[in-house]
Amino acid sequence: MEIPFVSFLPMERELDSVLRGAFERVYARSWYIGGVEDKEFEKVFADYCGVNYCVGTGNGLDALMLILKALGIGDGDQVIVPSNTYIATALAVTYVGAEPVFVEPDIRTFNIEPVKIEEKISPRTRAIMPVHLYGQPCDMDPIMDIAKRYRLYVVEDSAQSHGAVYKGRKIGTFGHASGFSFYPGKNLGALGDAGAVVSNDRELISKVRALGNYGSDYKYHHLYQGNNSRLDELQAAFLSAKLPYLEKMNKERKRIARMYLDGIKNPAVVLPYVLPGTEPVWHIFAIRCKCREQLEKYLNDHGVGTAKHYPIPIHMQECYRELGIKKGDLPIAEEISVTELSLPMYYGMKDEEIEYVIQIINQFGKSLQESVNE
Secondary structure (H helix, E strand, C coil): CCCCCCCCCCHHHHCCHHHHHHHHHHHCCCEEEECHHHHHHHHHHHHHHHCCEEEEEEHHHHHHHHHHHHHHCCCCCCEECCCCHHHHHHHHHHHCCEEEECCCCCCCCCCEEEEHHHCCCCCCEECCCEHHHHCCCCCHHHHHHHHHHCCCCCEEEEECCCCCCCCCCEECCCEEEEEEEEECCCCCCCCCCCCEEEEHHHHHHHHHHHHCCCCCECCEEECCCCECCEEEEEHHHHHHHHHCCCCCCHHHHHHHHHHHHHHHCCCCCCCCCCCCCEEEECCCEEEEECCHHHHHHHHHHHEEEEEECCCCCHHHCCHHHHHHCCCCCCCHHHHHHHEEEECCCCCCCCCCHHHHHHHHHHCCCCCHHHHHCC
16 A cells, blocks of 8 residues: 555645635736735634734745744844754744744653743843644643743744644634744645734734835835735635635544554554643644654555654754754754654545554564564
C-alpha cells in the first residue's frame, strides 16, 4: 500500500465546484487587490476566530512581522520565542530589528514551556511569541499571567492551528494579536501564499493594515515606512469558499489522530501528549523515536510517507550563527530535532490506510530484531 505524507486530492475533489466558483467570481469581477472578497474573508474569519478584527496579509511570516512592527518593537528589543518551531517565528523578530530569545519546549507537547519563560526575561524584553505548534494549543493561562506581571505583549503564532481550542476558546484570541498562515498545506489553506492578523485591538489592526499597504492609510498618503503584504482577491475567495468546511475537516483530523493514539503500541515510539483542556487540530501528527532514521526508512520502504519537523533547530542554522548559541545550549530542541517524525495526516485518509500505518509502526522493531537474529 502506498500512502503519501500528505495529499490535497480528497479535499480538492470534494470542494471542486466551490473553488472553481470562487475563481470565476473573481475573474468576472476583474478586481484583484483590496476588493469585496478580501473584506468578506476578513469578516468571516474574524467571526470564526471569535475576535473583532482581521486583516489579510501576503503570508504568515508577514503577519507576525507586521504585528511586531505595529507594536513598535524594533532595534534593541528582545522577543521570547520557542526554541522548537519553524524559522518564520524567529525571522519575524529579526525583520523588525529585534532579537529572538529562545525558550525550551515541553518535550511532550513540543510547545514553549511556560515555567521557563520568566528566567529569560530581561529589561529589553518586549513580547512573548508562543507558537501553537503542529495544531497543539500552548498553555496560555500561565503565559498570559507572566506577560501581565512583566507588562509584555503576547503575539500568538497560530500558523498551524486554525480552529484549535484552549479551555473552550479558540487560539489566536488570547494575546494582543495573532498571525495566521494559509499556506496550501495548512488546515485552512489557500491555493498559494496568504496570511492574516486577528485582534480585538482596532488601533493595532488599522496600523497593521496600513503597514502592509506601503504604510498608507489611503492612496498616496503614507503614515509609515511600510511593506507590500496584502491578501489578494483570488486567495481571499478561495479561503472564504473553504472556511465553512474547516470544522468538518478538523473533526476528521481529530478522528485520525485518535486512531493513531489508540492504535500505536510500540515502546520505541513516543506519542504526542494532549494538554488537558485543549483540543488540537493536528496539522502535524508528530511522534518521537530514538532510532528515527531506521523507523523512517522502514516506513518509507513499506510505502508510508513521512516528514521531519524540524531537523535543524533555529539556533544551529547558519543564518543565526551571530546569536552565539552553541550546540548543547538548547538540548530539548536539539533532542526533538533528531527524534521527531511526522506521520501521514490529511483530510480524506481511509481507515484502511490509517490502520496500515499503525500496523507497520507496531511491527517496527520486531522485524529489525528478526533480521538481526537470522
